[in-house]
Amino acid sequence: QSQSKMGWWVNLYSWIAFSMLGVIVGLFAFIVDVLTEQLTLWKWQITETVFNVSIMLGWITFIVFSLLFGGTAAILTVFMGPGAASGGTPELMGYLNGINYPQFIGLNTLFVKVVGLGLAVSSGLCIGKEGPLAHIGAILGHCTLYLPLPMMDYFRNDADKREIAAAGAAAGVAAAFGSPIGGSLFAYEISRPSTFWSFGLTWKIFFCSSISTFVLNILSSYKRGEDVRIMNAGLIKFGQYDQNPYKLHDLPFFMIIGVFGGLLGAMFININFRVAQYRKKYLTDNWKKVHEVIILVALTATVIYFAPMMLYNDCLQEEEGNIEARFIRYACDKGKYNPLATFLFNPESTVIKALLSKNAQFDYAQLTLFFVIWYCFTVLSYGSSVPAGLFLPGIMIGCALGRITGHFIENRIIGDIRPSTYAIIGSASILAGYTRLSFSLAVIMLETTENVGLFLPIISALFVSFGIGRLFNRSLYVESLKAKNIPFLIEEVPQCNKDLTACKLMTSPVQSFTIQPTVSQIIETIQSNDFNGFPIVGEDRRLVGLISRQHLVVLLNKQCWRVKTNDTPISTEGRDSLGSRSDKSSNILVNSGDKRSVNDQSPHDKGKKPRIVLDENDIQSTGELPQDQDSPNQLATKKQKANKKYQQLDEETQQESSFGSDQSYQYDFYSLTWRDFNMNFHSHVPSLSEKALLCCEQNYDKVIDLRAFMIEKPFNVQSNYSIQQVVELFRQMNLRHLPVVSELDNKLVGIITRQDIFAYMTM
Amino acid sequence: QSQSKMGWWVNLYSWIAFSMLGVIVGLFAFIVDVLTEQLTLWKWQITETVFNVSIMLGWITFIVFSLLFGGTAAILTVFMGPGAASGGTPELMGYLNGINYPQFIGLNTLFVKVVGLGLAVSSGLCIGKEGPLAHIGAILGHCTLYLPLPMMDYFRNDADKREIAAAGAAAGVAAAFGSPIGGSLFAYEISRPSTFWSFGLTWKIFFCSSISTFVLNILSSYKRGEDVRIMNAGLIKFGQYDQNPYKLHDLPFFMIIGVFGGLLGAMFININFRVAQYRKKYLTDNWKKVHEVIILVALTATVIYFAPMMLYNDCLQEEEGNIEARFIRYACDKGKYNPLATFLFNPESTVIKALLSKNAQFDYAQLTLFFVIWYCFTVLSYGSSVPAGLFLPGIMIGCALGRITGHFIENRIIGDIRPSTYAIIGSASILAGYTRLSFSLAVIMLETTENVGLFLPIISALFVSFGIGRLFNRSLYVESLKAKNIPFLIEEVPQCNKDLTACKLMTSPVQSFTIQPTVSQIIETIQSNDFNGFPIVGEDRRLVGLISRQHLVVLLNKQCWRVKTNDTPISTEGRDSLGSRSDKSSNILVNSGDKRSVNDQSPHDKGKKPRIVLDENDIQSTGELPQDQDSPNQLATKKQKANKKYQQLDEETQQESSFGSDQSYQYDFYSLTWRDFNMNFHSHVPSLSEKALLCCEQNYDKVIDLRAFMIEKPFNVQSNYSIQQVVELFRQMNLRHLPVVSELDNKLVGIITRQDIFAYMTM
Incomplete structure (x- = not known):
């Protein structure tokens, strides 16, 4: 009888560890969010002031800040926590599969991942802060077991470490997207061929994810000074949706967007893989890696800074209630705003809301340019020596793609469509195109859009995109695992080796x-x-x-x-x-x-x-x-x-x-x-x-x-x-x-x- | 090379089989729905006509119809398809665990399950038609493999049969609740200790569930004569929700509802288990089983028929736009309606919508009576020799419980609450209390309410209810497995037998x-x-x-x-x-x-x-x-x-x-x-x-x-x-x-x- 009582205590402490992890991950997600927001805000405020004086001076200010942030991020990453580079999802997959990848878990990696991520995102690189939260969560899970609490040393073995790391990853993704189920499924999906995933664990992970979402939510409400609303909300939210966002005749077009998404995703993987090979070949020295980041940051900043002027220097009248974003005047007269600049200079989450707003009006040139800039710079930036996520860029690129397609269809084929729905389908397609997540991506999109009615179109586009992409290559994560030579155990022995004993x-x-x-x-x-x-x-x-x-x-x-x-x-x-x-x-x-x-x-x-x-x-x-x-x-x-x-x-x-x-x-x-x-x-x-x-x-x-x-x-x-x-x-x-x-x-x-x-x- | 080409074909045919299954399950869900609705409609229409002549004659008509339907259902079940009795979920768990339970799969079982379910639900028994769709789906999955299609014989082995049966069950639940993710997770959850569940299978099951939801949706829209809306919608929908359905101060009350749900659920399992023992002991003969059903039907019909009159004979003025349900005049004057009769005589889905509507007004007596009638008759009816589901009764009981609690809190503690939200929390608690589903129930509730904002309160109530219930006994399904002596393999060997070799x-x-x-x-x-x-x-x-x-x-x-x-x-x-x-x-x-x-x-x-x-x-x-x-x-x-x-x-x-x-x-x-x-x-x-x-x-x-x-x-x-x-x-x-x-x-x-x-x- 004392045996089962002991088991009860172990179980209790395990639940305590998972709940604490939820709180900690929620807290860290909040820190990452505040850090990024604050740094970006400073940068923009100062740049804007200088910009009003002179365009070139504005550019210099802008680029100095960007280089400062980007360079610091790269130096931190290269010299202090090389394990923190990129998204960390492939390494996480390997870790959950049973491999102890060097530098993947550690306090230095955690520090670099949090601070470096904030700096890298604020530097203006075309990267997101959502994906790395999975890695941050996994490290935090590890750390939770080493907190000075009674009985925690009981869980300090490789098996329990894996479990709590999976929970941390789930909680991170859950906090990022306000999606507790999606986060849990993400953890399930990336630990796929491994079966340490028991049913009891699912419950704990789910609980942990819910708590982290909840904590982030409370903190965000508090920061905004609102009275605490306990709706679940993550770092990204797509905002409110109307209830009948599509008709049956939209479905074939969604499939076509799926095809585009699959092709673009496969191309993304291919280019990124080649870039990674060049990187491996030529960037043999730590300082070279820092230089690469600095060049990328300078390039991105310059292109973003001048793009609205060179290619699309149009001014529109400011309107009330059109889009939620702050209008950016750029080079326009007072009372007018530059739409592309508004896109490029606003925080990403605002831009996504604008792209998904059904009232907003955009034209081809603006969307195409936005699309090209993000696609090119994301494919180049992901894999450089800074912490970087791929979810947000995918959503941005996808929204632009969806909106372009939507506008084309609206103008040329059927008038009765909602381009905002197309934007959501676009982002699901692009994300499916390169992450090749299935189940979890669908649920994350569902929870983020807060609209169950969109579920079927998202699924169909996702299927098409997944299938098309699969014809060309494996997912970005798997390619990355291959490139890193991580001994990842898959389910199936290749046919040619079936006969070995x-x-x-x-x-x-x-x-x-x-x-x-x-x-x-x-x-x-x-x-x-x-x-x-x-x-x-x-x-x-x-x-x-x-x-x-x-x-x-x-x-x-x-x-x-x-x-x-x-x-x-x-x-x-x-x-x-x-x-x-x-x-x-x-x-x-x-x-x-x-x-x-x-x-x-x-x-x-x-x-x-x-x-x-x-x-x-x-x-x-x-x-x-x-x-x-x-x-x-x-x-x-x-x-x-x-x-x-x-x-x-x-x-x-x-x-x-x-x-x-x-x-x-x-x-x-x-x-x-x-x-x-x-x-x-x-x-x-x-x-x-x-x-x-x-x-x-x-x-x-x-x-x-x-x-x-x-x-x-x-x-x-x-x-x-x-x-x-x-x-x-x-x-x-x-x-x-x-x-x-x-x-x-x-x-x-x-x-x-x-x-x-x-x-x-x-x- | 020809090997992998063959593999490609096998894979393709497997996908075809799963898609076809989705279509078929959607179709059968529609048939069950139409059958039930039509039979119930006939019964009510004729009863109402006679009722206006004489109350006693009305009662006779009512009871004759109920006995006709109930008796037919029982005779079909007992003599033609004994495997179709009850919900079938415990047997399905056993089947997915690797046991071939006799009579569980078969064309006769399928026929009885579909027709008998329609008859049993129309007979007025306090049962639902949602749960058995999982069983119907599993049989249909089985049947799909025996369709005269090329290569289907390739899948006619026990392994593939299990996989497609799991997909069928998922599709059935998905169609019932319009919840493709919830359905898939339900299948995952009931096949828990078994690991035939591979990742590729998850994808197929998910696809199959989406298709079945979609097909049901198309068919329902077509039947209602609307232009085809492709929102996903199942047999039960909770209808539209406002966006800010609760505040932080509601949370503790939700937990309290969770406690009630857990207690009531545990009691439900306990009583039902005892009733099942009596049944096993005394109902040894086939006709006795039929008699039991007939007595139950007569009792239920009588109580439902007279309850509004005996205990609650109040009349209210008909109002426009108050609740969606058809007003039932019962014994009231023209232009007035009897609220309890309106509850008891309307189709269940309408009643649920009324209970969840934020405008509707109810009083304690009405709700309590409704709650008691459903709780008592459900606990007695589930397990008798007719096909029967437990989800809908759980939702009904839970809604009433939630509403009662909500009204109490509104009147005595805090005025600023929404009783409709309490109703949802109540149904989640009751369902968690006896099914002890976790993940999947949360997602089903989420998808059915179409409100992601409700997710956290649902989860917290669910946790509490699950935990409280777990203190007393195992889930209804597990108890049922035990009672039926199905050799179900669990994960953990009991401590006392650990030392065996x-x-x-x-x-x-x-x-x-x-x-x-x-x-x-x-x-x-x-x-x-x-x-x-x-x-x-x-x-x-x-x-x-x-x-x-x-x-x-x-x-x-x-x-x-x-x-x-x-x-x-x-x-x-x-x-x-x-x-x-x-x-x-x-x-x-x-x-x-x-x-x-x-x-x-x-x-x-x-x-x-x-x-x-x-x-x-x-x-x-x-x-x-x-x-x-x-x-x-x-x-x-x-x-x-x-x-x-x-x-x-x-x-x-x-x-x-x-x-x-x-x-x-x-x-x-x-x-x-x-x-x-x-x-x-x-x-x-x-x-x-x-x-x-x-x-x-x-x-x-x-x-x-x-x-x-x-x-x-x-x-x-x-x-x-x-x-x-x-x-x-x-x-x-x-x-x-x-x-x-x-x-x-x-x-x-x-x-x-x-x-x-x-x-x-x-x-």
Whole structure:
């Protein structure tokens, strides 16, 4: 009964962590929003003042500010947090897939991502601030687990880190678009081929997303000085919509916009990929990367500054209630405004509202120019060394595209349409064209437009755009994963490699340990290679367990060795002795199984004997394990969870069993608790300290009993199993190391890691 | 290259099947809607005419019609389609979990569900027509695969049947609520612990749901004679909403409604469960079940008929534009109407709109009576022998509850509230209280109210209701699953059984075959037990494959045997000979693996040699398998897919390889194609025909080579593996049979089936 009570507490703390994360992400979204808004406002206010004096002076002011912001952002990114560059979604996909990408998680990355994002967006680059909130959320999720709260250290393992990072990403997107369901689905979609996503997690993520939306909303209302309205609203909102925004005859045109969106998206991916290749080839030095950003910023600022004058120097009479945006006079007389300048110089969210407003009037030249500027500069800017998002540019480009198409249709084909609806369809198409998000994008668009009636047209355009784009290439994220060579596990083995078997994939011979290796053996092994997982074998090289490098290092650092008490071959006890002779029939196996189940039952009464001194286990070598000697096993079960490296993610009750009792494991010199095996913040494998190494050298002949710390009976395959079965096991059971045994007698013959599989998978 | 082209075609046909399903489900939703509406209309019209003559005569007319409809529905259900009773959601959960519940899928069930549902709803029982659309959709999905279309037989296996059934259920719910995302999430949520749900499937299901919503919408518009508006709209719509439906001070009250909802829901489940037990105990005979329905209908009709008169005989002046419902005069003077009668005698969807209308005025007595009538009769009616849904009653009860609370708060606490918002929150709370749906219910409510602003209050009330309800019992569906004893696999093994190992679970000794058993052995085995899967063992009882009863029966029926050509022990070739001596090192294994991968490659050129005569394989017994003898294996791979019984669901390209070429497998008397192994409509295992049995008897000493038809290298566990690992494998790899091998030498010792595990799982 105390077990289930413990589980209840763990569950409660997990909910607390997720709720706190929601609050924190909402807060950070607000900070990003305020930062961006404030910086942009300063820039525009000063520029406008100077502009009224002289156009060239205005340009200089404008470009100085832009370069200042952009340069700072680039320097921060390049020298302080290289992991913060770009959107972070591909790396996030890799992370959720089980890869620890260097620099992806970290406080410096967080700082750069927040501050750099604000600076980069204010510098006038054609990028958005929405996508990176997913990355920010993921880091914040990570950080939440390291807050000084009771029991948080319980969740400091790779499995829980992934879960809370997914929740953070969801909360970030939810806050960005005011879309809790959309955010949750986004997290689901980007963690696609991985199945750590359980149903309980969905609930938590959804809750976390709702809270972050809510908090952002409260803060925004407060800032605007309104009384707190608790409608959900994100950083982008499309504003109010009329209720009957389209007719049946619009549908084919929506499909055509979908085709455009798909083509433009595919082209975007292609160009961006090539630019990235050039970048990789030529920008080998940190300062070159900064220079690239500076050139981009200068170019963008200049084009935006002069475009209204050079190409479209028209002035319109200011009208009341036409569009929500602030009118920009630019070079016009008083009382008039320049429409393109109004577009280019207003904050993006206002522009989107204007583009989606059904009253607003635009003409082709203005829209086309706007479209071209944003498309070209976005494709160039995304991937440079500043934090950058792609959602907002997609919406901008798409709105312009949709409006252009809408105007054309209105003038030439059918008068009875609403160009504002076309703008929404356009943005959905463009976004689907390059992100290739499906479900989640549809819901995000739905929640952002706040109009369920638009759902079917959005879906149909999205489908078309997705399908057309898919004919040419994979999504921007997947291409990016490929370019970065991230060993991402997909669901399906390519046809040409279907015939491979496990023994073709595996690394062999494999570095393995016996149950009680000597200190010198361990040190030699972990220093001679960089494998992270080592199978443990019993008699005759038969697989009995798996231990991670991290565990071994902890054991050595903590000096958990003891004197080797006898030289007889140590039997593997409990788990291997049941039927180690060849005369076993199924009957005997059942019996020995009974014995084991009695042994294993003892976690229930572990509270009674909190300390087991392993030095006494000379008796173990008799082969007949006394009933109360099973505690090492049970401790192993504990460790298994806390450090499980994604082995069996959902064994929640195992987790429970290790909770709340500070049972320790006493050795010669030190008593260990499960906290010693907690992952550090970056999930780096610790290295051996100098002192520990020295100490080890004096104890080369001592042995460490690994049984207490290994993953017992790890999932394994026989050597003739197919690659598809191996991939299935890796994916579904969230493995990192899969020992391969001979099909005949279960002797260990090799080990398969993620990299081994990845070599045969093409994305 | 032709492989991937085939895959493309398979994919295309799969999309076609899903789209067609969308159309069909939309059509059926429309039929159900029209049927219900028409029957109800007739009943009311005739009753009203008679009522004006005499109240008692009116009552007789009313009750005669109700009994006619209700009785017909019950007789249809009991005698023609017992599987159509109730909502069908628990059985659907079981079905998606991998269980073939008898009578759940079938044309008779479909007919009864559609017609019986229309009749039952029109009979005046307090039930809804929305939930059963999920069941109808699932059956329609099944039927779609059996339409006479090209390539549909390709999908006639258990795996694809599950997928399309899930899509059908989603489409049904989507049509019912005009909620494509909600429908898809509903299907996701009820297939929760199962992971056949891949990402590609989500897309297809979503598409299918959108189409069904769309089709229903078009048809409804057409019927109403409006020009076709393509807004999405389902059978229930809550109508238009104002944009600022609540303030911050409303939130605590919403939570309180959540508490009420949770309590009422838990009570509902409890009472319903007890009623179901009584039903099981006393209604043992078919006619008794019909009588129960008749009594219920008579009771409901009488109470509804007299309630306004006995308890609430008030008359109000008819007003224009107050509520949308048709005024029911009842016993009032001309120009006046009876409010409770207006509630009880109008179609449900109108009543919901009235309850949600912000203009409408109600008083406590009226609302309370309405609430009590619906709550009591719903709890009694759900589970009786007619098709019945629970969504609509939940909404009705919830609306009344919300309105009552709202009025109380408005009068006593804060004047500034909108009772209509409280009604929505109330219905969400009640629904969450007994269905315990989370994500999907939130989205369904969101899409039905068409107001994203209501999302946060709905979520918070839902959370509270879910949490409160969870303190008392599991969801109505889960309780129902328990009561029906469906072996449903959940994610987590209960703590008390965590220590069991595979050898404790397994059935042992196990019935197995050698690679080439004689006909007499097969007949003896399959007639002496009712196992559905048989391991195939090679030398020394080492596991090499798994074959299903269905395959064996087909092989016997088709007389696929041949003369036993030699008496030397047949080696297991390819898959077992690689390293059958004990001297193997990992190096040898790699080599033999190479050989295998060459063998297995041959599916690529199978088109060249379409017929292999197995009689020639004397040469196989040399142990050295010639390269072109591998076709049996490759055919096995084919069969594996078409009949895989949920082994490896996503091996799509394997699927591709068997597509398009009618390659056959020639035996003494018959040539087999993969079509012979297709599942029949009900996935029943065929029995041996008399003729085949006779024929078998004359060939008792012939042998059947099973290698071509078995699942090669099935997933298996060693006997000391824990129950949690076994459950993981079952769930994640969608198994039905899991052979257990000895940990020492992979000799077969037992087999685990779903039932074996279920014995140790409590829900």
